[in-house]
Amino acid sequence: MTFKELSKGQINLIKALINQKNYRKRKGLFIIEGLRATQEAINSDYAVEFIVLSDDFVKKYGGKFPGFGNVKVYKITQNLFKTLSDTKTPQGIMAVVRMKKFEIANFYEGNFLVVALDGIKDPGNMGTIIRTADAAGASGILAGKGCVDVYNPKVIRSTMGSIFHLPVVEEIDLQRVLEELSIKGAKIVVTSLGAKKSYLDADYTSPVVIVFGSEAEGVSKEILNMPSEQVKIPLFGKAESLNVAVACGILLYEAARQRRALFPL
Known part of the structure:
Protein backbone atom coordinates (compact mmCIF):
# COMPACT_ATOMS: atom_id res chain seq x y z
CA MET A 1 0.00 0.00 0.00
CA THR A 2 1.26 3.46 -0.91
CA PHE A 3 0.88 6.05 1.84
CA LYS A 4 0.37 9.77 1.41
CA GLU A 5 2.14 12.47 3.40
CA LEU A 6 0.07 14.23 6.05
CA SER A 7 0.18 18.01 5.58
CA LYS A 8 0.50 20.61 8.33
CA GLY A 9 -3.04 21.70 7.52
CA GLN A 10 -4.35 18.19 8.11
CA ILE A 11 -2.40 17.92 11.37
CA ASN A 12 -3.97 21.17 12.56
CA LEU A 13 -7.37 19.91 11.41
CA ILE A 14 -7.04 16.77 13.55
CA LYS A 15 -5.94 18.75 16.60
CA ALA A 16 -8.87 21.15 16.27
CA LEU A 17 -11.39 18.36 15.72
CA ILE A 18 -10.22 16.63 18.89
CA ASN A 19 -10.22 19.73 21.09
CA GLN A 20 -12.86 22.12 19.78
CA LYS A 21 -16.61 21.39 19.70
CA ASN A 22 -17.44 24.48 17.65
CA TYR A 23 -14.80 23.59 15.08
CA ARG A 24 -16.25 20.09 14.74
CA LYS A 25 -19.72 21.53 14.18
CA ARG A 26 -18.48 24.11 11.70
CA LYS A 27 -16.56 21.57 9.65
CA GLY A 28 -19.13 18.78 10.06
CA LEU A 29 -16.30 16.37 10.89
CA PHE A 30 -15.20 14.29 13.87
CA ILE A 31 -12.33 12.01 14.89
CA ILE A 32 -12.43 8.31 15.68
CA GLU A 33 -9.56 6.23 17.03
CA GLY A 34 -8.86 2.51 17.05
CA LEU A 35 -9.04 -0.28 14.49
CA ARG A 36 -12.51 -1.49 15.45
CA ALA A 37 -14.08 1.97 15.31
CA THR A 38 -12.41 2.66 11.97
CA GLN A 39 -13.70 -0.59 10.51
CA GLU A 40 -17.20 0.20 11.81
CA ALA A 41 -17.05 3.59 10.12
CA ILE A 42 -15.86 2.14 6.80
CA ASN A 43 -18.61 -0.50 6.86
CA SER A 44 -21.29 2.10 7.65
CA ASP A 45 -22.91 4.70 5.43
CA TYR A 46 -20.80 7.46 7.00
CA ALA A 47 -18.21 9.13 4.77
CA VAL A 48 -14.63 8.54 5.95
CA GLU A 49 -12.51 11.45 4.74
CA PHE A 50 -9.11 9.90 5.44
CA ILE A 51 -7.24 7.50 7.73
CA VAL A 52 -3.98 8.11 9.61
CA LEU A 53 -1.66 5.27 10.65
CA SER A 54 1.44 5.31 12.81
CA ASP A 55 4.58 3.63 11.49
CA ASP A 56 4.36 1.19 14.44
CA PHE A 57 0.86 0.19 13.31
CA VAL A 58 2.13 -0.37 9.79
CA LYS A 59 4.99 -2.55 11.07
CA LYS A 60 2.61 -4.58 13.22
CA TYR A 61 0.39 -5.49 10.29
CA GLY A 62 3.25 -5.91 7.85
CA GLY A 63 1.39 -4.17 5.06
CA LYS A 64 -1.64 -6.46 5.37
CA PHE A 65 -4.42 -4.15 6.51
CA PRO A 66 -8.12 -4.75 6.97
CA GLY A 67 -10.03 -3.39 3.99
CA PHE A 68 -9.88 0.39 3.88
CA GLY A 69 -11.59 0.56 0.49
CA ASN A 70 -10.79 3.66 -1.52
CA VAL A 71 -10.20 5.86 1.54
CA LYS A 72 -6.99 7.92 1.50
CA VAL A 73 -4.45 6.59 4.01
CA TYR A 74 -1.59 8.58 5.55
CA LYS A 75 1.37 7.34 7.59
CA ILE A 76 3.13 9.33 10.32
CA THR A 77 5.68 8.57 13.01
CA GLN A 78 4.59 6.97 16.27
CA ASN A 79 5.76 10.06 18.19
CA LEU A 80 3.65 12.40 16.07
CA PHE A 81 0.68 10.06 16.35
CA LYS A 82 0.95 10.17 20.15
CA THR A 83 0.89 13.97 20.13
CA LEU A 84 -2.30 13.91 18.04
CA SER A 85 -4.06 11.08 19.84
CA ASP A 86 -6.65 11.66 22.56
CA THR A 87 -5.86 8.31 24.23
CA LYS A 88 -3.11 7.31 26.66
CA THR A 89 -2.20 4.14 24.75
CA PRO A 90 -3.15 4.75 21.11
CA GLN A 91 -3.48 1.80 18.74
CA GLY A 92 -1.92 3.82 15.95
CA ILE A 93 -4.97 4.30 13.76
CA MET A 94 -7.44 7.18 13.56
CA ALA A 95 -9.83 8.53 10.97
CA VAL A 96 -11.60 11.75 10.10
CA VAL A 97 -15.30 11.09 9.52
CA ARG A 98 -18.06 13.33 8.19
CA MET A 99 -21.10 13.82 10.43
CA LYS A 100 -24.53 12.73 9.26
CA LYS A 101 -27.62 14.88 9.54
CA PHE A 102 -30.61 13.10 11.07
CA GLU A 103 -34.12 14.53 11.12
Whole structure:
Protein backbone atom coordinates (compact mmCIF):
# COMPACT_ATOMS: atom_id res chain seq x y z
CA MET A 1 0.00 0.00 0.00
CA THR A 2 1.26 3.46 -0.91
CA PHE A 3 0.88 6.05 1.84
CA LYS A 4 0.37 9.77 1.41
CA GLU A 5 2.14 12.47 3.40
CA LEU A 6 0.07 14.23 6.05
CA SER A 7 0.18 18.01 5.58
CA LYS A 8 0.50 20.61 8.33
CA GLY A 9 -3.04 21.70 7.52
CA GLN A 10 -4.35 18.19 8.11
CA ILE A 11 -2.40 17.92 11.37
CA ASN A 12 -3.97 21.17 12.56
CA LEU A 13 -7.37 19.91 11.41
CA ILE A 14 -7.04 16.77 13.55
CA LYS A 15 -5.94 18.75 16.60
CA ALA A 16 -8.87 21.15 16.27
CA LEU A 17 -11.39 18.36 15.72
CA ILE A 18 -10.22 16.63 18.89
CA ASN A 19 -10.22 19.73 21.09
CA GLN A 20 -12.86 22.12 19.78
CA LYS A 21 -16.61 21.39 19.70
CA ASN A 22 -17.44 24.48 17.65
CA TYR A 23 -14.80 23.59 15.08
CA ARG A 24 -16.25 20.09 14.74
CA LYS A 25 -19.72 21.53 14.18
CA ARG A 26 -18.48 24.11 11.70
CA LYS A 27 -16.56 21.57 9.65
CA GLY A 28 -19.13 18.78 10.06
CA LEU A 29 -16.30 16.37 10.89
CA PHE A 30 -15.20 14.29 13.87
CA ILE A 31 -12.33 12.01 14.89
CA ILE A 32 -12.43 8.31 15.68
CA GLU A 33 -9.56 6.23 17.03
CA GLY A 34 -8.86 2.51 17.05
CA LEU A 35 -9.04 -0.28 14.49
CA ARG A 36 -12.51 -1.49 15.45
CA ALA A 37 -14.08 1.97 15.31
CA THR A 38 -12.41 2.66 11.97
CA GLN A 39 -13.70 -0.59 10.51
CA GLU A 40 -17.20 0.20 11.81
CA ALA A 41 -17.05 3.59 10.12
CA ILE A 42 -15.86 2.14 6.80
CA ASN A 43 -18.61 -0.50 6.86
CA SER A 44 -21.29 2.10 7.65
CA ASP A 45 -22.91 4.70 5.43
CA TYR A 46 -20.80 7.46 7.00
CA ALA A 47 -18.21 9.13 4.77
CA VAL A 48 -14.63 8.54 5.95
CA GLU A 49 -12.51 11.45 4.74
CA PHE A 50 -9.11 9.90 5.44
CA ILE A 51 -7.24 7.50 7.73
CA VAL A 52 -3.98 8.11 9.61
CA LEU A 53 -1.66 5.27 10.65
CA SER A 54 1.44 5.31 12.81
CA ASP A 55 4.58 3.63 11.49
CA ASP A 56 4.36 1.19 14.44
CA PHE A 57 0.86 0.19 13.31
CA VAL A 58 2.13 -0.37 9.79
CA LYS A 59 4.99 -2.55 11.07
CA LYS A 60 2.61 -4.58 13.22
CA TYR A 61 0.39 -5.49 10.29
CA GLY A 62 3.25 -5.91 7.85
CA GLY A 63 1.39 -4.17 5.06
CA LYS A 64 -1.64 -6.46 5.37
CA PHE A 65 -4.42 -4.15 6.51
CA PRO A 66 -8.12 -4.75 6.97
CA GLY A 67 -10.03 -3.39 3.99
CA PHE A 68 -9.88 0.39 3.88
CA GLY A 69 -11.59 0.56 0.49
CA ASN A 70 -10.79 3.66 -1.52
CA VAL A 71 -10.20 5.86 1.54
CA LYS A 72 -6.99 7.92 1.50
CA VAL A 73 -4.45 6.59 4.01
CA TYR A 74 -1.59 8.58 5.55
CA LYS A 75 1.37 7.34 7.59
CA ILE A 76 3.13 9.33 10.32
CA THR A 77 5.68 8.57 13.01
CA GLN A 78 4.59 6.97 16.27
CA ASN A 79 5.76 10.06 18.19
CA LEU A 80 3.65 12.40 16.07
CA PHE A 81 0.68 10.06 16.35
CA LYS A 82 0.95 10.17 20.15
CA THR A 83 0.89 13.97 20.13
CA LEU A 84 -2.30 13.91 18.04
CA SER A 85 -4.06 11.08 19.84
CA ASP A 86 -6.65 11.66 22.56
CA THR A 87 -5.86 8.31 24.23
CA LYS A 88 -3.11 7.31 26.66
CA THR A 89 -2.20 4.14 24.75
CA PRO A 90 -3.15 4.75 21.11
CA GLN A 91 -3.48 1.80 18.74
CA GLY A 92 -1.92 3.82 15.95
CA ILE A 93 -4.97 4.30 13.76
CA MET A 94 -7.44 7.18 13.56
CA ALA A 95 -9.83 8.53 10.97
CA VAL A 96 -11.60 11.75 10.10
CA VAL A 97 -15.30 11.09 9.52
CA ARG A 98 -18.06 13.33 8.19
CA MET A 99 -21.10 13.82 10.43
CA LYS A 100 -24.53 12.73 9.26
CA LYS A 101 -27.62 14.88 9.54
CA PHE A 102 -30.61 13.10 11.07
CA GLU A 103 -34.12 14.53 11.12
CA ILE A 104 -36.46 14.22 14.08
CA ALA A 105 -39.14 13.06 11.64
CA ASN A 106 -37.20 9.81 11.28
CA PHE A 107 -38.26 8.93 14.83
CA TYR A 108 -41.97 9.08 14.05
CA GLU A 109 -41.97 5.89 11.97
CA GLY A 110 -43.23 2.49 13.09
CA ASN A 111 -43.34 1.14 16.63
CA PHE A 112 -40.34 3.14 17.79
CA LEU A 113 -38.36 2.89 21.03
CA VAL A 114 -36.50 6.16 21.53
CA VAL A 115 -34.12 7.26 24.27
CA ALA A 116 -34.35 10.95 25.21
CA LEU A 117 -31.55 12.56 27.22
CA ASP A 118 -31.99 15.66 29.35
CA GLY A 119 -28.73 17.27 30.48
CA ILE A 120 -26.35 14.30 30.30
CA LYS A 121 -22.92 15.87 30.91
CA ASP A 122 -20.47 12.98 31.30
CA PRO A 123 -18.89 11.78 28.01
CA GLY A 124 -18.52 8.23 29.31
CA ASN A 125 -22.19 8.06 30.25
CA MET A 126 -23.28 9.48 26.91
CA GLY A 127 -21.17 6.99 24.97
CA THR A 128 -22.33 4.06 27.10
CA ILE A 129 -25.97 5.07 26.66
CA ILE A 130 -25.55 5.15 22.87
CA ARG A 131 -23.89 1.73 22.96
CA THR A 132 -26.59 0.31 25.25
CA ALA A 133 -29.41 1.74 23.13
CA ASP A 134 -27.84 0.12 20.08
CA ALA A 135 -27.54 -3.24 21.84
CA ALA A 136 -31.15 -3.13 23.07
CA GLY A 137 -32.51 -2.35 19.60
CA ALA A 138 -33.60 1.24 20.22
CA SER A 139 -34.68 3.28 17.21
CA GLY A 140 -32.52 6.28 18.07
CA ILE A 141 -31.51 8.89 20.59
CA LEU A 142 -32.68 12.45 21.21
CA ALA A 143 -30.14 14.58 23.09
CA GLY A 144 -31.49 17.86 24.40
CA LYS A 145 -29.65 21.16 24.63
CA GLY A 146 -27.15 21.09 27.47
CA CYS A 147 -26.02 17.52 26.86
CA VAL A 148 -22.36 16.78 26.20
CA ASP A 149 -21.35 16.93 22.53
CA VAL A 150 -22.08 13.54 20.96
CA TYR A 151 -18.95 13.91 18.79
CA ASN A 152 -16.62 14.54 21.72
CA PRO A 153 -13.76 12.03 21.26
CA LYS A 154 -14.43 10.50 24.69
CA VAL A 155 -18.08 9.96 23.78
CA ILE A 156 -17.17 8.42 20.43
CA ARG A 157 -14.68 6.10 22.11
CA SER A 158 -17.24 4.98 24.70
CA THR A 159 -19.79 4.09 22.01
CA MET A 160 -17.45 1.32 20.76
CA GLY A 161 -18.67 1.88 17.20
CA SER A 162 -22.39 2.12 18.02
CA ILE A 163 -22.42 5.78 16.93
CA PHE A 164 -22.53 4.35 13.39
CA HIS A 165 -25.51 2.07 14.04
CA LEU A 166 -28.40 4.30 15.11
CA PRO A 167 -29.47 7.91 14.57
CA VAL A 168 -28.65 10.52 17.21
CA VAL A 169 -30.25 13.96 17.02
CA GLU A 170 -28.64 16.47 19.37
CA GLU A 171 -29.04 20.03 20.67
CA ILE A 172 -32.81 19.94 20.36
CA ASP A 173 -35.54 21.63 22.37
CA LEU A 174 -36.35 18.39 24.16
CA GLN A 175 -39.61 19.51 25.76
CA ARG A 176 -41.01 20.65 22.41
CA VAL A 177 -39.96 17.45 20.65
CA LEU A 178 -41.48 15.29 23.40
CA GLU A 179 -44.73 17.21 23.05
CA GLU A 180 -44.67 16.56 19.28
CA LEU A 181 -44.05 12.85 19.78
CA SER A 182 -46.81 12.66 22.36
CA ILE A 183 -49.27 14.28 19.94
CA LYS A 184 -48.30 11.68 17.35
CA GLY A 185 -49.21 8.90 19.77
CA ALA A 186 -45.99 8.11 21.59
CA LYS A 187 -46.03 7.22 25.27
CA ILE A 188 -43.59 9.36 27.24
CA VAL A 189 -41.97 7.47 30.11
CA VAL A 190 -39.89 9.64 32.44
CA THR A 191 -37.44 8.27 34.99
CA SER A 192 -37.68 9.94 38.39
CA LEU A 193 -36.52 9.03 41.90
CA GLY A 194 -39.77 10.53 43.16
CA ALA A 195 -42.01 8.28 41.07
CA LYS A 196 -44.31 5.82 42.81
CA LYS A 197 -44.45 3.34 39.93
CA SER A 198 -41.77 0.71 39.29
CA TYR A 199 -40.29 0.56 35.80
CA LEU A 200 -41.42 -3.10 35.72
CA ASP A 201 -45.07 -2.03 35.82
CA ALA A 202 -44.89 0.14 32.71
CA ASP A 203 -45.86 -1.05 29.22
CA TYR A 204 -43.18 -0.39 26.58
CA THR A 205 -44.70 -2.35 23.69
CA SER A 206 -46.24 0.63 21.85
CA PRO A 207 -44.31 3.61 20.44
CA VAL A 208 -42.45 4.95 23.47
CA VAL A 209 -39.87 7.54 24.45
CA ILE A 210 -37.93 6.90 27.66
CA VAL A 211 -36.46 10.04 29.21
CA PHE A 212 -33.32 10.03 31.37
CA GLY A 213 -32.04 13.07 33.23
CA SER A 214 -28.70 14.52 34.20
CA GLU A 215 -26.34 12.74 36.55
CA ALA A 216 -26.68 15.40 39.25
CA GLU A 217 -30.23 16.68 38.97
CA GLY A 218 -32.26 14.13 37.04
CA VAL A 219 -34.96 15.14 34.59
CA SER A 220 -35.79 18.87 34.55
CA LYS A 221 -38.95 20.17 36.24
CA GLU A 222 -40.31 21.35 32.90
CA ILE A 223 -40.29 17.83 31.50
CA LEU A 224 -41.46 16.27 34.77
CA ASN A 225 -44.49 18.57 34.63
CA MET A 226 -45.44 17.31 31.17
CA PRO A 227 -48.12 14.61 30.82
CA SER A 228 -46.11 11.41 31.14
CA GLU A 229 -45.76 8.13 32.96
CA GLN A 230 -43.12 8.49 35.68
CA VAL A 231 -41.22 5.38 36.80
CA LYS A 232 -38.34 4.51 39.07
CA ILE A 233 -35.94 1.63 39.60
CA PRO A 234 -36.37 0.28 43.15
CA LEU A 235 -33.23 0.46 45.28
CA PHE A 236 -32.78 -2.35 47.79
CA GLY A 237 -29.41 -1.40 49.24
CA LYS A 238 -28.10 1.83 50.71
CA ALA A 239 -27.19 3.57 47.44
CA GLU A 240 -29.14 6.77 46.82
CA SER A 241 -29.31 6.31 43.07
CA LEU A 242 -27.94 4.45 40.07
CA ASN A 243 -25.56 5.69 37.41
CA VAL A 244 -27.68 7.04 34.54
CA ALA A 245 -26.09 4.72 31.96
CA VAL A 246 -26.82 1.72 34.20
CA ALA A 247 -30.41 2.89 34.70
CA CYS A 248 -30.75 3.27 30.94
CA GLY A 249 -29.61 -0.30 30.41
CA ILE A 250 -32.09 -1.67 32.95
CA LEU A 251 -35.10 0.09 31.43
CA LEU A 252 -34.13 -0.54 27.82
CA TYR A 253 -33.72 -4.25 28.37
CA GLU A 254 -37.08 -4.43 30.12
CA ALA A 255 -38.55 -2.68 27.08
CA ALA A 256 -36.70 -5.10 24.79
CA ARG A 257 -37.96 -8.08 26.80
CA GLN A 258 -41.58 -6.95 26.54
CA ARG A 259 -41.28 -6.20 22.85
CA ARG A 260 -39.60 -9.52 22.02
CA ALA A 261 -42.34 -11.37 23.91
CA LEU A 262 -45.07 -9.57 21.97
CA PHE A 263 -43.29 -9.31 18.60
CA PRO A 264 -40.80 -12.23 18.43
CA LEU A 265 -38.23 -12.16 15.64
